[in-house]
Amino acid sequence: MRIDDLLREYRSVWALDHARSLLEWDLEVNMPVEGAAARGEALARLTLIRREYLLRLKDLVDKYEESKDLNDLERGVIRVLRRELKYYTSIPPEILEELDRTTTKAAVVWREAKKESNFEKFKPYLTKIVELEQTIADRLGYEGHPYNALLDLYEEGFTVNDADSVFNKLLPNLKTILEKIRSEGRFPERHPLEEVPYDVNVMRSINEELLKILEMPVGSRFRMDVSAHPFTISMSVNDVRITTRYEGKDFRATMFSVIHESGHAMYELMIDPSLEMTPVGRGVSMGVHESQSRFWENIIGRSREFVHLIYPLLKERLPFLKDYSEDDVYRYFNIVRPSLIRVDADEVTYNFHIALRYEIEKGLIANKLSVSDLPSLWNDFMDKYLGVRPRNDAEGVLQDIHWSQGSFGYFPTYTLGNVIAGMIYAKLPQLKDKVINRRFNEIREFLRDRICRHGAIYPPKELLMRAFNDTYNPDYLLNYLREKYLGG
Amino acid sequence: MRIDDLLREYRSVWALDHARSLLEWDLEVNMPVEGAAARGEALARLTLIRREYLLRLKDLVDKYEESKDLNDLERGVIRVLRRELKYYTSIPPEILEELDRTTTKAAVVWREAKKESNFEKFKPYLTKIVELEQTIADRLGYEGHPYNALLDLYEEGFTVNDADSVFNKLLPNLKTILEKIRSEGRFPERHPLEEVPYDVNVMRSINEELLKILEMPVGSRFRMDVSAHPFTISMSVNDVRITTRYEGKDFRATMFSVIHESGHAMYELMIDPSLEMTPVGRGVSMGVHESQSRFWENIIGRSREFVHLIYPLLKERLPFLKDYSEDDVYRYFNIVRPSLIRVDADEVTYNFHIALRYEIEKGLIANKLSVSDLPSLWNDFMDKYLGVRPRNDAEGVLQDIHWSQGSFGYFPTYTLGNVIAGMIYAKLPQLKDKVINRRFNEIREFLRDRICRHGAIYPPKELLMRAFNDTYNPDYLLNYLREKYLGG
Numbered sequence: 001m002r003i004d005d006l007l008r009e010y011r012s013v014w015a016l017d018h019a020r021s022l023l024e025w026d027l028e029v030n031m032p033v034e035g036a037a038a039r040g041e042a043l044a045r046l047t048l049i050r051r052e053y054l055l056r057l058k059d060l061v062d063k064y065e066e067s068k069d070l071n072d073l074e075r076g077v078i079r080v081l082r083r084e085l086k087y088y089t090s091i092p093p094e095i096l097e098e099l100d101r102t103t104t105k106a107a108v109v110w111r112e113a114k115k116e117s118n119f120e121k122f123k124p125y126l127t128k129i130v131e132l133e134q135t136i137a138d139r140l141g142y143e144g145h146p147y148n149a150l151l152d153l154y155e156e157g158f159t160v161n162d163a164d165s166v167f168n169k170l171l172p173n174l175k176t177i178l179e180k181i182r183s184e185g186r187f188p189e190r191h192p193l194e195e196v197p198y199d200v201n202v203m204r205s206i207n208e209e210l211l212k213i214l215e216m217p218v219g220s221r222f223r224m225d226v227s228a229h230p231f232t233i234s235m236s237v238n239d240v241r242i243t244t245r246y247e248g249k250d251f252r253a254t255m256f257s258v259i260h261e262s263g264h265a266m267y268e269l270m271i272d273p274s275l276e277m278t279p280v281g282r283g284v285s286m287g288v289h290e291s292q293s294r295f296w297e298n299i300i301g302r303s304r305e306f307v308h309l310i311y312p313l314l315k316e317r318l319p320f321l322k323d324y325s326e327d328d329v330y331r332y333f334n335i336v337r338p339s340l341i342r343v344d345a346d347e348v349t350y351n352f353h354i355a356l357r358y359e360i361e362k363g364l365i366a367n368k369l370s371v372s373d374l375p376s377l378w379n380d381f382m383d384k385y386l387g388v389r390p391r392n393d394a395e396g397v398l399q400d401i402h403w404s405q406g407s408f409g410y411f412p413t414y415t416l417g418n419v420i421a422g423m424i425y426a427k428l429p430q431l432k433d434k435v436i437n438r439r440f441n442e443i444r445e446f447l448r449d450r451i452c453r454h455g456a457i458y459p460p461k462e463l464l465m466r467a468f469n470d471t472y473n474p475d476y477l478l479n480y481l482r483e484k485y486l487g488g
Numbered sequence: 489m490r491i492d493d494l495l496r497e498y499r500s501v502w503a504l505d506h507a508r509s510l511l512e513w514d515l516e517v518n519m520p521v522e523g524a525a526a527r528g529e530a531l532a533r534l535t536l537i538r539r540e541y542l543l544r545l546k547d548l549v550d551k552y553e554e555s556k557d558l559n560d561l562e563r564g565v566i567r568v569l570r571r572e573l574k575y576y577t578s579i580p581p582e583i584l585e586e587l588d589r590t591t592t593k594a595a596v597v598w599r600e601a602k603k604e605s606n607f608e609k610f611k612p613y614l615t616k617i618v619e620l621e622q623t624i625a626d627r628l629g630y631e632g633h634p635y636n637a638l639l640d641l642y643e644e645g646f647t648v649n650d651a652d653s654v655f656n657k658l659l660p661n662l663k664t665i666l667e668k669i670r671s672e673g674r675f676p677e678r679h680p681l682e683e684v685p686y687d688v689n690v691m692r693s694i695n696e697e698l699l700k701i702l703e704m705p706v707g708s709r710f711r712m713d714v715s716a717h718p719f720t721i722s723m724s725v726n727d728v729r730i731t732t733r734y735e736g737k738d739f740r741a742t743m744f745s746v747i748h749e750s751g752h753a754m755y756e757l758m759i760d761p762s763l764e765m766t767p768v769g770r771g772v773s774m775g776v777h778e779s780q781s782r783f784w785e786n787i788i789g790r791s792r793e794f795v796h797l798i799y800p801l802l803k804e805r806l807p808f809l810k811d812y813s814e815d816d817v818y819r820y821f822n823i824v825r826p827s828l829i830r831v832d833a834d835e836v837t838y839n840f841h842i843a844l845r846y847e848i849e850k851g852l853i854a855n856k857l858s859v860s861d862l863p864s865l866w867n868d869f870m871d872k873y874l875g876v877r878p879r880n881d882a883e884g885v886l887q888d889i890h891w892s893q894g895s896f897g898y899f900p901t902y903t904l905g906n907v908i909a910g911m912i913y914a915k916l917p918q919l920k921d922k923v924i925n926r927r928f929n930e931i932r933e934f935l936r937d938r939i940c941r942h943g944a945i946y947p948p949k950e951l952l953m954r955a956f957n958d959t960y961n962p963d964y965l966l967n968y969l970r971e972k973y974l975g976g
Contacts, residue, residue: 015533018526019507026510034709035727038506041765042723045503049537221522235530239523277529 002067003074006060007278010081013057014277016050021235028227029243044100051088058085073280076457080279083156090139099132103406110404117394119375126403127371130364133408137365147365150409154286155416156459160362162472163412166419167355170474171385177478178348181336181485189337193329196320197249206251207244207258209313214262214296215440221269230257232264232293237276240268251318252333256297263296264289266444270452280456286410287472288451288460290417291424298347298418299425299480300443302333305435336485338386340395348481351418352385357400357411365408422477423468424450490555491562494548495766498569501545502765504538509723516715517731532588539576546573561768564945568767571644579627587620591894598892605882607863614891615859618852621896625853635853638897642774643904644947648850650960651900654907655843658962659873665966666836669824669973677825681817684808685737694739695732695746697801702750702784703928709757718745720752720781725764728756739806740821744785751784752777754932758940768944774898775960776939776948778905779912786835786906787913787968788931790821793923824973826874828883836969839906840873845888845899853896910965911956912938 020043027039061081064070070078106125113122137149145160152158181187207224216222220238227243234240242261244254267283275281283289300306311326321329336346342353360377363369369377378397383389390396402410424447425431434442450467464471508531515527549569552558558566594613601610625637633648640646669675695712704710708726715731722728730749732742755771763769771777788794799814809817824834830841848865851857857865866885871877878884890898913919916934921927938955952959 011529012533012537015530015537018530019511019534022510022514023507026514030711032705032707032709032711032727032729034705035724038724038727038764041499042503042506045500046507049500049503049541053537217520217522219520221520223518223520236523236526239520239526241520276526 002070003060003064003077006057006064006077006081009053009057009060010077010279011277012053013050013279014281016046016053018235020046020050021233025233025235025241028229028231029225051093054081054084055088057081058089061085072457073275073278076280076455077278079459080456084279086140087153090141091136092139095132095135095139099129099136099406102128102132103404106404106406107401110398110401114394114398117392117398119393119397122398122404123371126374129403129406130371130408133406134365134367145362145366147362147409150361150365151412152409154410154413156285157461158285158287158412158416158472163358163362166415166472166474167351167358170351170415170419170478171355173474173478174348174351174481175385177481177485178336178338181348184486187334187336187485188331189335191332191335193252193320193324193332194250194335196251198251198318198320200246200248202317203246203251203254206313206317207254210255210258210310211262213310213438213440214259214266215444216262216265217269222265224258230261232261232268234265234268234282237269237271237273237281240265256301256333259301260293260297263293266296266447267292267452270444270448271455272453275455275457278455282456284454284456284458284463285416285460286413287416288420288463290413291420292417292447292451294417295421295424295447299421299431300435302347303432303435303484304330305432307333308436309438338388340382340388340390341399347418348485349386351415354411354415356381356385358415361408361411416472419472419474419477420464422475422480423464423470423473425480426476427468490558491548491552491565494545494552494565494569497541497545497548498565498767499765500541501538501767502769504534504541506723508534508538509721513721513723513729516717516719517713539581542569542572543576545569546577549573560945561763561766564768564943565766567947568944572767574628575641578629579624583620583623583627587617587624587894590616590620591892594892594894595889598886598889602882602886605880605886607881607885610886610892611859614862617891617894618859618896621894622853622855633850633854635850635897638849638853639900640897642898642901644773645949646773646775646900646904646960651846651850654900654903654960654962655839655846658839658903658907658966659843661962661966662836662839662969663873665969665973666824666826669836672974675822675824675973676819677823679820679823681740681808681812681820682738682823684739686739686806686808688734688736690805691734691739691742694801694805695742698743698746698798699750701798701926701928702747702754703932704750704753705757710753712746718749720749720756722753722756722770725757725759725761725769728753744789744821747789748781748785751781754784754935755780755940758932758936759943760941763943763945766943770944772942772944772946772951773948774901775904776908776951778901779908780935780939782905783909783912783935787909787919788923790835791920791923791972792818793920795821796924797926826876828870828876828878829887835906836973837874839903842899842903844869844873846903849896849899904960907960907962907965908952910963910968911952911958911961913968914964915956 023039023043023046027036031039061078064074065078065082102125106122106129109125110122113119133150134146137146140149142149148159151160151163182189211218211224218224221240223241225241225243226245228245230242230244232240232242242258242265244257244261246254267289271281307326307330311329314329315321324332334346336348338349339345342350345353356378359381360369360374364371374397375393379389382396428443428446431443434440451463454463458466461471511527511531511534515524519527549566552562553566553570590613594610594617597613598610601607621638622634625634628637630637636647639648639651670677699706699712706712709728711729713729713731714733716733718730718732720728720730730746730753732745732749734742755777759769795814795818799817802817803809812820822834824836826837827833830838833841844866847869848857848862852859863881863885867877870884912935916931919931922930939951942951946954949959
């Protein structure tokens with residue numbers, strides 16, 4: 001390849017990313033608790049070293065950017081590196097260090113504030129973080145709305161205009177769907193299985209069976225562990241790991257976290273191996289990544305066909321299912337209920353939680369909202385969108401970790417994941433047939449071909465156009481939900 | 489501290505070492521098998537990056553080396569960094585890369601050659617490695633024997649003269665001790681328990697109890713896992729990890745690997761926390777490190793008092809011990825038998841295996857021996873030292889991995905570990921009393937005070953003089969062995 005010298009140099013950055021990934025995975029999965037201080041220092045140092053090695057690539061990126069005869073892969077490499085260089089060169093290191101210091105403290109304060117349901121405690125940190133995010137947006141530069149600069153960090157090229165048109169389409173239609181579901185009563189709002197405790201070892205064995213059903217390459221290229229919060233991490237196209245957790249009751253939760261994270265893992269496992277150790281050997285955006293996890297979790301995992309496939313296994317291993325039919329389990333997996341907590345929300349109500357966060361972030365970054373107004377604003381939005389009202393800030397504005405980490409611009413990608421998953425559902429032929437006959441290989445090959453194998457070669461909008469001749473179009477998601485919840 | 493700027497810069501090197509340690513630990517303990525290629529590349533890159541960051545310290549080290557008013561810690565830091573700089577600056581990178589390439593291939597070939605018991609297959613690689621080690625010795629420089637340059641890499645300041653005087657004292661006396669043990673027949677040469685299979689889960693639970701008895705800080709600063717070969721690794725004074733393995737029979741093996749590795753781990757856990765992230769926050773040498781593991785494994789773990797302590801636990805959990813008394817178990821733990829394989833050797837015969845390797849390495853590096861002569865030379869040595877003769881090269885010259893890795897100069901530190909463990913035994917008051925009463929804390933505090941807390945502040949000979957007013961003196965080990973095997 002013509003850009004060989006650049007790719008060779010890049011391998012040091014890749015190696016540092018590989019190491020940081022393992023350090024973070026180990027931190028959540030294995031590390032003795034008192035190892036935290038040393039681990040934090042090591043991660044901070046490695047981040048600075050990575051920055052230095054990345055900045056060294058600037059001259060080569062400048063040189064190749066001029067070149068007219070690059071192929072798709074080479075253009076992708078230059079595009080991804082240019083974005084990274086822009087981040088490091090336009091934001092002064094002192095700003096990033098200040099953000100780092102602030103969020104490190106804010107994470108601790110947020111945890112306490114949430115426990116005490118005391119927004120006032122968190123307010124000064126959130127105020128400072130919003131200011132820093134505004135500065136970062138200014139330094140990065142933007143066209144149109146300043147929030148565009150932050151959205152772009154998580155979903156390249158995605159703007160406030162795009163988001164507005166997604167939510168403007170989604171919300172009224174979801175509202176109609178939700179009202180119909182509730183009036184028809186075909187899907188429950190509560191289910192007794194939510195309260196039934198399980199044996200952790202039994203659920204562990206069921207999760208291992210799920211990995212077999214999903215044909216995950218356990219031991220050869222993949223592994224599953226336990227951590228406080230489920231996540232996926234990739235050290236290589238041949239070393240991808242997920243975690244789950246066991247909360248002790250409501251057995252759906254651990255199962256669907258396994259299927260969700262396996263979706264993320266499949267994306268990383270299906271990136272073309274020739275992209276390994278290059279800047280494009282990764283998922284292209286948070287939204288596209290989330291589309292894979294949500295497609296497997298919701299569209300496949302919560303389908304009648306998948307329930308049919310796994311019901312015998314569940315029945316055999318979970319004695320408390322003795323009086324529950326396959327249909328009961330299907331309904332338990334598909335409870336629809338306006339609720340206060342995002343992470344517990346179902347397919348139908350989930351995007352309202354995101355819309356609310358999107359509106360707040362957009363307003364904060366543009367200085368149209370004040371941090372002081374957030375608690376009541378939050379509660380009013382919940383009322384308006386879902387007809388429920390938090391009793392306190394712990395189940396309202398303090399529920400998510402994201403803002404304490406400075407992750408402004410991240411939330412909308414959850415909805416993009418749902419939207420893109422709907423597009424996949426529409427375009428993947430005979431999905432139900434494939435699931436019922438365990439032809440998961442054909443599903444994987446479709447996803448590999450359209451999305452995964454390309455890594456980050458194309459920016460997300462181009463990738464979606466190539467794959468589906470459409471971008472972030474919520475109609476497919478709405479059709480899917482209507483079909484599932486209101487159809488036949 | 490006056491050398492603050494140097495220590496601050498050094499933290500990047502430390503962070504890279506922290507990361508490399510975790511990458512290596514994970515490689516042995518967790519990694520999905522196909523992740524090996526990416527892991528190898530990441531480790532190689534991180535090693536190069538570490539080299540670059542270390543070399544950046546040269547000017548500061550030069551500057552402080554001139555300074556007259558350094559304290560012990562500062563002098564230690566400069567000494568350790570000077571040694572590292574010397575290694576990188578006196579050996580051309582091409583030589584290190586060639587050694588790396590050669591040993592990577594040699595490790596594979598050695599495994600095959602051992603399986604086929606075919607020394608000829610390994611010979612060209614070993615020849616090449618010996619040449620490279622000779623070059624490295626020349627580049628490093630030495631006084632007296634060229635092998636001194638290599639010994640110094642593993643045991644700072646240790647020379648052929650030192651080694652000769654250790655072995656010249658040890659071997660004839662060990663021979664006499666061994667003959668007496670065998671003629672008196674008080675310790676068995678075989679034991680039926682060697683062949684009894686065990687339940688892995690039961691042995692796992694016994695090992696966990698052993699960690700409790702040894703008061704290891706499981707979960708807070710320490711953990712134990714499983715790998716193909718037991719080892720200890722330290723990521724921080726607050727994050728030290730060991731591994732063991734379960735071979736399915738001869739239950740001593742996994743137990744004593746746990747005690748052995750716990751000894752290594754205690755060393756790292758007892759380094760003064762103020763040395764964390766500095767160049768002296770590590771064990772000072774391989775010999776001193778091995779003294780900790782062998783003291784805990786052999787002198788404590790195989791003692792009558794320790795057996796008395798754990799016999800009830802073993803009896804309770806291992807049904808096959810029902811017809812074996814405490815004394816039977818003690819004798820099983822202390823089988824003495826001239827044998828062919830170093831890693832299976834007992835306290836009395838072990839150092840003969842090392843003496844043989846020492847003589848061969850010394851001769852090879854000085855060009856007084858030829859690689860072609862090794863198989864017969866090996867077998868003759870075994871005959872002379874222990875009266876046993878390998879039937880083939882797999883149980884002779886091909887048994888160890890070390891030479892395929894280019895670790896010339898490493899073997900003698902195993903004997904130094906035994907010798908220093910004997911010195912500790914002689915100097916630690918009322919050891920038997922402390923063990924029988926489970927006053928392990930007092931044993932740890934003695935080791936912490938004399939050895940562990942100092943990290944690498946003093947070179948090993950100085951550390952031993954400060955601790956015991958003596959260095960590498962084998963008399964104590966001989967006295968210990970006479971007392972245990974011939975006494976009372």
